[in-house]
Amino acid sequence: VEKGQKRITSADVARASGVSRATVSYVLNNDPRQSIPSETRERILRVAQELGYHPFTPARILRTGHSQIVLAVLQLELVDPKIAGLLKNLEVALAERGYSLIWYVGWPDRSDGIHLSANLTPAVIVSLVDESDPAISSFLQQFNVPIVQLENDSFREMAGKTQARYLIQQGYHHLVFASPDRRDLQKLAMERLEGVRQGCAECSLDMPFVQIVPHSRKEAKEAIRDLLSQRTPPFGICCYNDDVAIAVIAALSDAGIRVPEAVAVIGCDNIPLAQFINPPLTTLDFDEKQLLDLLIENIFAANQGRPMQESTPISISIIARGSA
Amino acid sequence: VEKGQKRITSADVARASGVSRATVSYVLNNDPRQSIPSETRERILRVAQELGYHPFTPARILRTGHSQIVLAVLQLELVDPKIAGLLKNLEVALAERGYSLIWYVGWPDRSDGIHLSANLTPAVIVSLVDESDPAISSFLQQFNVPIVQLENDSFREMAGKTQARYLIQQGYHHLVFASPDRRDLQKLAMERLEGVRQGCAECSLDMPFVQIVPHSRKEAKEAIRDLLSQRTPPFGICCYNDDVAIAVIAALSDAGIRVPEAVAVIGCDNIPLAQFINPPLTTLDFDEKQLLDLLIENIFAANQGRPMQESTPISISIIARGSA
DNA sequence: CTGAAAGCGCTTACAG
DNA sequence: CTGAAAGCGCTTACAG
Numbered sequence: 001v002e003k004g005q006k007r008i009t010s011a012d013v014a015r016a017s018g019v020s021r022a023t024v025s026y027v028l029n030n031d032p033r034q035s036i037p038s039e040t041r042e043r044i045l046r047v048a049q050e051l052g053y054h055p056f057t058p059a060r061i062l063r064t065g066h067s068q069i070v071l072a073v074l075q076l077e078l079v080d081p082k083i084a085g086l087l088k089n090l091e092v093a094l095a096e097r098g099y100s101l102i103w104y105v106g107w108p109d110r111s112d113g114i115h116l117s118a119n120l121t122p123a124v125i126v127s128l129v130d131e132s133d134p135a136i137s138s139f140l141q142q143f144n145v146p147i148v149q150l151e152n153d154s155f156r157e158m159a160g161k162t163q164a165r166y167l168i169q170q171g172y173h174h175l176v177f178a179s180p181d182r183r184d185l186q187k188l189a190m191e192r193l194e195g196v197r198q199g200c201a202e203c204s205l206d207m208p209f210v211q212i213v214p215h216s217r218k219e220a221k222e223a224i225r226d227l228l229s230q231r232t233p234p235f236g237i238c239c240y241n242d243d244v245a246i247a248v249i250a251a252l253s254d255a256g257i258r259v260p261e262a263v264a265v266i267g268c269d270n271i272p273l274a275q276f277i278n279p280p281l282t283t284l285d286f287d288e289k290q291l292l293d294l295l296i297e298n299i300f301a302a303n304q305g306r307p308m309q310e311s312t313p314i315s316i317s318i319i320a321r322g323s324a
Numbered sequence: 325v326e327k328g329q330k331r332i333t334s335a336d337v338a339r340a341s342g343v344s345r346a347t348v349s350y351v352l353n354n355d356p357r358q359s360i361p362s363e364t365r366e367r368i369l370r371v372a373q374e375l376g377y378h379p380f381t382p383a384r385i386l387r388t389g390h391s392q393i394v395l396a397v398l399q400l401e402l403v404d405p406k407i408a409g410l411l412k413n414l415e416v417a418l419a420e421r422g423y424s425l426i427w428y429v430g431w432p433d434r435s436d437g438i439h440l441s442a443n444l445t446p447a448v449i450v451s452l453v454d455e456s457d458p459a460i461s462s463f464l465q466q467f468n469v470p471i472v473q474l475e476n477d478s479f480r481e482m483a484g485k486t487q488a489r490y491l492i493q494q495g496y497h498h499l500v501f502a503s504p505d506r507r508d509l510q511k512l513a514m515e516r517l518e519g520v521r522q523g524c525a526e527c528s529l530d531m532p533f534v535q536i537v538p539h540s541r542k543e544a545k546e547a548i549r550d551l552l553s554q555r556t557p558p559f560g561i562c563c564y565n566d567d568v569a570i571a572v573i574a575a576l577s578d579a580g581i582r583v584p585e586a587v588a589v590i591g592c593d594n595i596p597l598a599q600f601i602n603p604p605l606t607t608l609d610f611d612e613k614q615l616l617d618l619l620i621e622n623i624f625a626a627n628q629g630r631p632m633q634e635s636t637p638i639s640i641s642i643i644a645r646g647s648a
Numbered sequence: 649c650t651g652a653a654a655g656c657g658c659t660t661a662c663a664g
Numbered sequence: 665c666t667g668a669a670a671g672c673g674c675t676t677a678c679a680g
Contacts, residue, residue, distance in 0.1 A: 007389075009657055019667085021667085022666070022667060022669095034665075052468070054466065056657055057443060057445040058382035062386050063671080071426075102428050118384075119381060119424040121380060249600075276570050277574075331672095333673055383656090385674090
């Protein structure tokens, strides 16, 4: 595409095939209310092809008044294979209905530069970010379109509670919560922790000890050393996610602690690499189908101005491997 | 945003602040060629704020003739933290110039459903996918905009060659290439393999044996058993990427083979988890800054119809940890 | 300094 | 079955 080259419009196609722009539009959009003779139809299609005509999206959107774009807003750090797979399936489901899913991945805390909303008008936003952060919240508001959340607080609490229940059921009566050190993950981490707390409370156990585990092997090792100076095995560690769990297992191994005999470790998300750890990671998995159906329902509800569904409970399953 | 609610336009803002639409546009876009009295300017800004006015992007794009959107097209499987970080920095760099980066992550081999190009007109596409696949290629062509590649063949070959050279230098004179089993990764894998071959050829060594390593622990174990029945240690394994390398190390450990004494393993990408493996993974890292600068240069060249830069060589460094 | 007007490319009621 | 025309909301030469 050369710069300065003129755009090919439906008027060009109309002229070249000897019909009006209306007819071109009817044919190209397969308008069911018009019956175009197949001879004309084919000619138009052929000419459009020859000319390399592509309708100019903004004009169409301006005319119809709405784009068919769903924008997923997420943070780099949360794009685990699980979420990515869910979004991929969402994309397929949306495509069947004529919608397209695109991702915005970034840190909206940057105040200079241009705003994405100046370049893009989605129909709906799917938010996977922490909306309690004012910067993020105002970033989302700018688009002035409905916002649907992927996961909510109660879902994350349930995950923490499930970890705790499992560990308790396995006979660990002292629990630790291993939290990542990223500041931007703290809110999500606190929600998981709250679930772990509830799990402990159910069984009248002491509240979990919270240990931050940095994402470098050396610092993770020190963190675990700290932890061991405060708590004596046996105990169980509920990890924020599988990444944290893998760091914890590595650090435990460095410290010569046996997993799961002395310390049990449970992750969350069931990332593909979880099976390759020694011992293989015990972790949580979600029913993606349920989550997806709820999400799609809410997207279309939001887009049509209907109220969103209350989040139905999503089933969480435990993938028991070697670490707990 | 209720359905059926009328959109607030610049005409509304103009009316409410007693000026023309032109003046509203000048103020909102900070047009340097106009000098609007600051009293008027502030009034317009305030009214726009009060009314909750957001310019409608498609109208602006239709008028100006070009969007400021760069679309990154990628596959789920290639979104390693490295690439994601690069794209994040790209986004920041583009934002400084008024452009926005969004991602399309999906499998364009689906023929039903709507085409993304009907919903979105980017200015430039950054391709991280295998364009030799006809389905992917025609997907990209549909947009009818310039396409910039992130990495090219010669870059991937260089990675393979660097792995081979390092292992050879460490004293391993028999090399194996561990390839993922995903069909869609085969072309990229072949390019890395070609680099390994070149590395072997340089030193007049036998060509590398190619072993496919599936991404499940059980099958990976069998693959390694097969490998060991064909080749006797010591030898070195150049892995397609860190994910494969981690699977290989797990399988080697299952088979009781010592790493790196009997078998050395080198990965590619230096993902964050690489340090948490036992032994910690030796792998390749790239100079992201160089890659980024080249990419940005090519994006703007493409967008302005200038020819793209030949890909300058990107420096690759070896992160020597315990596995090789 | 401000406003009236044109026009970007499309879709779609409407008239024939 | 087909075409002339309106209009989506914006920016920007142009005239005052």
